[in-house]
Amino acid sequence: MRKQLITLTVNGDRCEVAVTPDMRLLDLIRDELELKGTKEGCGEGECGACTVIMNGLPVNACLVLAPQAAEADIVTIEGLTTNGTMSLLQRQFLDNGAVQCGFCSPGMIMTAKALLDDNPAPSEDDVRDALSGNLCRCTGYEKIVDAVLVTAALVGQGSAESVPGEGGAA
Amino acid sequence: MSAFTYVGKRLPPVDGEERASGRAQYVTDIKLPGMLHGKILRSPLPHARIASIDTSAAEALPGVKAVATWADTPGVSFGPIPAFEDWTILAKDKVRFVGEEVAAVAAVDEATALRALDLIEVEYEELPAVFDPVEAMKPGAPSINGRERNVVMPFSLERGDVDGALAGADLVLEEDYYTNQVYQAYMETMAGVVRPEKHGGFTMWLPIQIPNKSRLTYGKALGVRPEDIRIIKPFMGGAFGAKMEVDLHLVAAVLARKCGRPVRIVNTRHEDIVAGNPRVPMHIHLKMGFMRDGRFAAKEVRIVAANGGRTVYSPPIMATACYRVDTLYTFENVRAEGYAVDTNTVPTGAFRGFGNSQMTFPLETMIDQAAAQLGLDPVAIRRRNAVPTGYVSIHGWEVGSSGQEQTLDNVARISGLASRRRQAADTGPVRRGVGLAACNHVSGNKAFFPPFDGSSSIVRIAEDGKVIVFHGECDMGQGQTTAFSQIVAEALGARLEDVTVAEVDTQVSPYGLGSFATRGTTIGGMGVKKGADAAKELLLQAAAEHFGADILALDTEQSEVYLKADPSRRVSFGHLARGFIFTHGGLPMVAQGHYVPNTVAPDPKTKYGNVSPAYVFGAHVAEVEVDTETGEVRVTGYWASHDVGRAINPMQLEGQVQGGVAQGIGWALMEDMITREGRIANPTLLDYRVPGSKDVPRVTCDFVEPVDPNGPFGAKGIGEPALNPVPAAVANAIYDAIGIRFTELPITAEKVLAALRAREAAQRGRGGQGFV
Amino acid sequence: MLSGTEYVRPSTMDEASGLLANDEGAVVLAGGTDVLVAAFAGRMSVSTLVDVSSLPELKGVEDWGDCVWIGALTTMTKLCASDVVNRVLPGLGSAAAAMGCWQVRNRATIGGNLCNASPSAEMGPPLLVYEAAVDLDGVGGKRRLPISEFFKGPGETALAKGELVTGIRIPKPDAGLRVAYVRRALRRSMDIPLVNVAVGVQMGDGVGVDARVALGAVAPVPFRVPVAEEILVGRPLTDSVIQEAAEGACCPARPITDVRATAEYRLAMVEVLVRRALIQLAEESV
Numbered sequence A: 001m002r003k004q005l006i007t008l009t010v011n012g013d014r015c016e017v018a019v020t021p022d023m024r025l026l027d028l029i030r031d032e033l034e035l036k037g038t039k040e041g042c043g044e045g046e047c048g049a050c051t052v053i054m055n056g057l058p059v060n061a062c063l064v065l066a067p068q069a070a071e072a073d074i075v076t077i078e079g080l081t082t083n084g085t086m087s088l089l090q091r092q093f094l095d096n097g098a099v100q101c102g103f104c105s106p107g108m109i110m111t112a113k114a115l116l117d118d119n120p121a122p123s124e125d126d127v128r129d130a131l132s133g134n135l136c137r138c139t140g141y142e143k144i145v146d147a148v149l150v151t152a153a154l155v156g157q158g159s160a161e162s163v164p165g166e167g168g169a170a
Numbered sequence B: 001m002s003a004f005t006y007v008g009k010r011l012p013p014v015d016g017e018e019r020a021s022g023r024a025q026y027v028t029d030i031k032l033p034g035m036l037h038g039k040i041l042r043s044p045l046p047h048a049r050i051a052s053i054d055t056s057a058a059e060a061l062p063g064v065k066a067v068a069t070w071a072d073t074p075g076v077s078f079g080p081i082p083a084f085e086d087w088t089i090l091a092k093d094k095v096r097f098v099g100e101e102v103a104a105v106a107a108v109d110e111a112t113a114l115r116a117l118d119l120i121e122v123e124y125e126e127l128p129a130v131f132d133p134v135e136a137m138k139p140g141a142p143s144i145n146g147r148e149r150n151v152v153m154p155f156s157l158e159r160g161d162v163d164g165a166l167a168g169a170d171l172v173l174e175e176d177y178y179t180n181q182v183y184q185a186y187m188e189t190m191a192g193v194v195r196p197e198k199h200g201g202f203t204m205w206l207p208i209q210i211p212n213k214s215r216l217t218y219g220k221a222l223g224v225r226p227e228d229i230r231i232i233k234p235f236m237g238g239a240f241g242a243k244m245e246v247d248l249h250l251v252a253a254v255l256a257r258k259c260g261r262p263v264r265i266v267n268t269r270h271e272d273i274v275a276g277n278p279r280v281p282m283h284i285h286l287k288m289g290f291m292r293d294g295r296f297a298a299k300e301v302r303i304v305a306a307n308g309g310r311t312v313y314s315p316p317i318m319a320t321a322c323y324r325v326d327t328l329y330t331f332e333n334v335r336a337e338g339y340a341v342d343t344n345t346v347p348t349g350a351f352r353g354f355g356n357s358q359m360t361f362p363l364e365t366m367i368d369q370a371a372a373q374l375g376l377d378p379v380a381i382r383r384r385n386a387v388p389t390g391y392v393s394i395h396g397w398e399v400g401s402s403g404q405e406q407t408l409d410n411v412a413r414i415s416g417l418a419s420r421r422r423q424a425a426d427t428g429p430v431r432r433g434v435g436l437a438a439c440n441h442v443s444g445n446k447a448f449f450p451p452f453d454g455s456s457s458i459v460r461i462a463e464d465g466k467v468i469v470f471h472g473e474c475d476m477g478q479g480q481t482t483a484f485s486q487i488v489a490e491a492l493g494a495r496l497e498d499v500t501v502a503e504v505d506t507q508v509s510p511y512g513l514g515s516f517a518t519r520g521t522t523i524g525g526m527g528v529k530k531g532a533d534a535a536k537e538l539l540l541q542a543a544a545e546h547f548g549a550d551i552l553a554l555d556t557e558q559s560e561v562y563l564k565a566d567p568s569r570r571v572s573f574g575h576l577a578r579g580f581i582f583t584h585g586g587l588p589m590v591a592q593g594h595y596v597p598n599t600v601a602p603d604p605k606t607k608y609g610n611v612s613p614a615y616v617f618g619a620h621v622a623e624v625e626v627d628t629e630t631g632e633v634r635v636t637g638y639w640a641s642h643d644v645g646r647a648i649n650p651m652q653l654e655g656q657v658q659g660g661v662a663q664g665i666g667w668a669l670m671e672d673m674i675t676r677e678g679r680i681a682n683p684t685l686l687d688y689r690v691p692g693s694k695d696v697p698r699v700t701c702d703f704v705e706p707v708d709p710n711g712p713f714g715a716k717g718i719g720e721p722a723l724n725p726v727p728a729a730v731a732n733a734i735y736d737a738i739g740i741r742f743t744e745l746p747i748t749a750e751k752v753l754a755a756l757r758a759r760e761a762a763q764r765g766r767g768g769q770g771f772v
Numbered sequence C: 001m002l003s004g005t006e007y008v009r010p011s012t013m014d015e016a017s018g019l020l021a022n023d024e025g026a027v028v029l030a031g032g033t034d035v036l037v038a039a040f041a042g043r044m045s046v047s048t049l050v051d052v053s054s055l056p057e058l059k060g061v062e063d064w065g066d067c068v069w070i071g072a073l074t075t076m077t078k079l080c081a082s083d084v085v086n087r088v089l090p091g092l093g094s095a096a097a098a099m100g101c102w103q104v105r106n107r108a109t110i111g112g113n114l115c116n117a118s119p120s121a122e123m124g125p126p127l128l129v130y131e132a133a134v135d136l137d138g139v140g141g142k143r144r145l146p147i148s149e150f151f152k153g154p155g156e157t158a159l160a161k162g163e164l165v166t167g168i169r170i171p172k173p174d175a176g177l178r179v180a181y182v183r184r185a186l187r188r189s190m191d192i193p194l195v196n197v198a199v200g201v202q203m204g205d206g207v208g209v210d211a212r213v214a215l216g217a218v219a220p221v222p223f224r225v226p227v228a229e230e231i232l233v234g235r236p237l238t239d240s241v242i243q244e245a246a247e248g249a250c251c252p253a254r255p256i257t258d259v260r261a262t263a264e265y266r267l268a269m270v271e272v273l274v275r276r277a278l279i280q281l282a283e284e285s286v
Ligand SMILES: Cc1cc2nc3c(=O)[nH]c(=O)nc-3n(C[C@H](O)[C@H](O)[C@H](O)COP(=O)(O)OP(=O)(O)OC[C@H]3O[C@@H](n4cnc5c(N)ncnc54)[C@H](O)[C@@H]3O)c2cc1C
Pocket: A044, A045, A046, B686, C027, C028, C029, C030, C031, C032, C033, C034, C035, C036, C037, C052, C058, C072, C073, C098, C099, C100, C101, C104, C107, C108, C109, C110, C111, C112, C113, C114, C115, C116, C120, C121, C122, C123, C159, C163, C164, C165, C166, C190, C191, C192, C193
């Protein structure tokens, strides 16, 4: 099995990583880059715990091979914290009670971020639709949906600017 | 209420930032120097003798550091319940279920470990197997663990005059029900990282609900003293009852011992489903007598429950199903008979509700049926039998507070129950209906571990005035850490941000039983409150010296002690703690507190006792739409009212209720571990369907706060009752919509459609089954 | 597992087809949502993964006047977002939107969906109704097959060794052809259809002049149902005609029983879904 060097951007940093064909993007992120925030819940695309944003779209990092991520732009949950401050979206997840055990949260938040980047004013149906690939066994989803809707509303009102460390919509 | 600073407030989780930012370290995130990766070879057969195991090829594979079989274990039998010790860490000479642990490998990485598993040669001689507990009890059934008729534990109980009451009843209903096997589906699969320590001991990082009790079991299994096992519980990705004693932890320990290096094992989702610890499936026969005015005359129940191939917790779960609901209403005449029975299926255990949820489904559907037949309102019939504050049940359970009647009234009001019922007149293929179901539960269960009940804490005031709380309970994701922080901050008069609740580490945490039986907030909460009360005493004493004032003249708030007569005179906890520590040679400023509930373990024979310090009640209303052409049921509205004693954190309570309702909807409608000849046919999250974001409605929550005398600030539990009534509420709503009662879970679209078509055929006067 | 597997990303068609032709165990990797799941679960052994994502011949959604050409690498997300698809081939767009979940749709390609050849493939019925053709290219040169000849059985296609699907060519339907896509699954997202149905009807003078009915998940391959189509042609789209067609559609269905549903239930759903799809069209036309 050949190792090959790939370069990619993760949370804004260019990295060069030696990967093997059996390595998943998830393994690259968790084991090579030691970014443990991205979780594995099933390893077969069914739970969304491993969701990261790849070239602007949420994908299951367990269903992308590391070599497929060559030259890709990846954002993981760690990328939403700027200078030690969480994004507005993460804050709203907490303030709205959307985080219980938290194992689904990184993936859930990444999908929600991708949604808000794409659609700053989603309806409840839009949110439920977008998040339907992220399973959560703790919350029953209601507070997660609310957190996303509240974030959208706050950003819509322009209060995002007043949040320190806030980069972008969510 | 308004007198509280933190209790009753909608506060975000105190440890939420770690979770939301990805910084929280779960067991699956731990990487120790020299750590190896373990994999388990599991039985492919439901019942077989192991003729031989050859591990030589696996051992020879480069990168493999240890291969273990039964011969590498201490070889003792053990189990979570001392009376039923039928576990071995790895199978000795026989396997009893598909997925049973046969051998294990530790290697430099997972891929190598997996390749090594392929190289282990096991020769099996297949044995006849039995999968259904009723079949397993029959004469001639294959013997699984050598028990008579495969019965692990029988249960029986009788109180009052059941036969007389049934004879005198105006209406007697009798029905067979089946509650199926479902999977907890926590998002973090079972895992463990185990490091061998000198003197044969271990440090284990585990997602586990009951570290201290597990240590007793693990010590026996590994042939060491429980004290030689240090369990650390980091952040945990859900459990819902499944993560009590887990064999995988012991397999990791055996491998770690053999190769002298830390070993990590994480279940794949597939392994977790086939060899987890799912809900105990039960055949339930229920017979009830009713009086015309709605009084419940008598209840008789017979339960046959599947234990699986070895005993986790099915015996007490079966027993719980037999009689915990007897305190949901003022029953006077009850009889129960139950059996936990060995089967060649995955071992079964606790899942939110611990048997009470299984029994609530038949009970609450039958009550609904009785109300309909007697022409009574579903709220009225339940109120007629409701349990008041101060009630002592026929089994001796002392209900210190009950908000049951209010939960019924409130849920009816917030759901607009009366106006929503009987919409069955809709036209078109979709029929709408609403259903009500009630529930009760405990807040702790003395019967679970009779030697000891209660909880304790150590509260330390550090030299900077920060408060660290050590306890032996377990936050598995339900928000216990936040509730404890609120309770301690409130009791101590500390600022919430000054309080840290330590994760459980058996080396430093006081002994505690852990998280089960919805005991955390009530019993665990009392334990930390007592510690906080004691710490406040210490601080007041130090402040009394500081001010030269009497202790009674002082109080605390915002991490400061102040003179009640002159609140401008204040001294910080930090100042007091520094003074204390520096004048005591560095002695930590530490207080301890403990709580011993007034519980009484049930008498082994009569079952008379008082298992919990506090009892809770709840009532739910579900609204459904039934598509009569496809059989699909959608839950379109949901309302829940719970008696929680005192709401410590309403936002977290809502989260518990909404999560419990989602799980209940999954169980009621779509979740099923389909087992064919002992093999689980749907071991993926694609085909084991837990509800997604589009499958559950909003849940409107209401909390009734009768303030229990035994809870911290009056609080009682919520975790399990949140789920208990859901399947019955949904089933009753389906009845309201289409007039058909379902007695078997889950109520799948196929079952609904078949029932509709069967009724149509019957109405057309010809028999007939199936869809076409 | 993939240990021992090689990964290559050829940049030309020739290179790709050469790799596929000369290596027994070489497998095309597009979005990977089928192939990686199967490989990780050990259901598929792979010597080389041939990542086709750099082949320009497989990319794009293009309006060619008389037909729409959809590159094999087009993801479900891109299909849903494509103007021409939404305008001219709305039935395909709704099928793409129904698949799996957002994360999967962002990776899953139309080519992968066809080549995986699941009986329940989301793209099967709509492409049958739109009478698509599949463009193939490989060591033996280019060829084109009607979609109805592409599926050969569960997991089996007309692809020859060393051949790739480059794109799907869909003749622009007459503006009057209305198409509906409906599916029945056990969960409202993240679920494989138990039955999926596409119907297309064109009315003229109050009667059906063109009718196309295609079913998925109820036979080894998705297929058209001429019996039902004939019922619809030359007659108005009334309740009774719709019912007759819905019942007619069941005749050729040969569903299986699996963990998701029984054959009987699937068959019952064929009738319901065909009826509902037709009712939808009937309502749209008033
Ligand atoms: C969680 C989940 C949910 C899903 N839900 C659905 C669903 O609802 N409906 C549905 O239909 N499917 C579903 N799928 C299956 C899958 O996503 C689709 O079939 C998808 O379209 C496959 O595309 P891909 O690009 O990922 O294919 P890949 O996995 O890359 O390839 C699939 C197969 O096609 C071959 N192949 C791919 N492209 C070409 C080509 N251009 N030429 C020749 N051969 C090629 C590959 O070798 C492989 O055999 C789901 C999958 C997952 C993981």
